[in-house]
Amino acid sequence: MSFLLLFHSMPRLLFVVILFINPLLSANAQDEQLIRSIYFGGGSWSIDEYQLNELYEFVDSIPDLDQYEIIIHSHTDNIGGKEYNQWLSKMRSTSVYDRLIMHEVPSEMMHIKDLGQFNPSYNNNSFMGRLRNRRVDIIFQPIVF
16 A cells, blocks of 8 residues: 555556556465564553554455464563563563454464564664564464465
8 A cells, every 4th residue: 555655646647557567466465474562562462453453454455365374473572581571571572472363363363473582583782682682573374385
């Protein structure tokens, strides 16, 4: 959608060409891993309404959802102890899992991996790094037959 918005002010002919090409691009998208992240406040596992609606729209936009395995990776920053962050990680992944179940995503499609404070994607020595590490990544992995 943002691709189309980028060309919104372009001449109509170009816009038509992009619409013609776009279905070809989305046909190959099923072969690619898709990732959606949910971000949390410090010590929180509650998903705000905006992110929840974005997640549901994202899930609904995936054609042939049953052709994907869903891997839920939960993360925390390094504030608090190891046990606390592992518990918080589990609470975050469970929160996302439960919301996907409520959205009628079959449980057998989902797998959870709670990483806690370990294996951070961003530097926990900075405020911004800690903010970005407080998340759950929902990975839609195409099933290879």
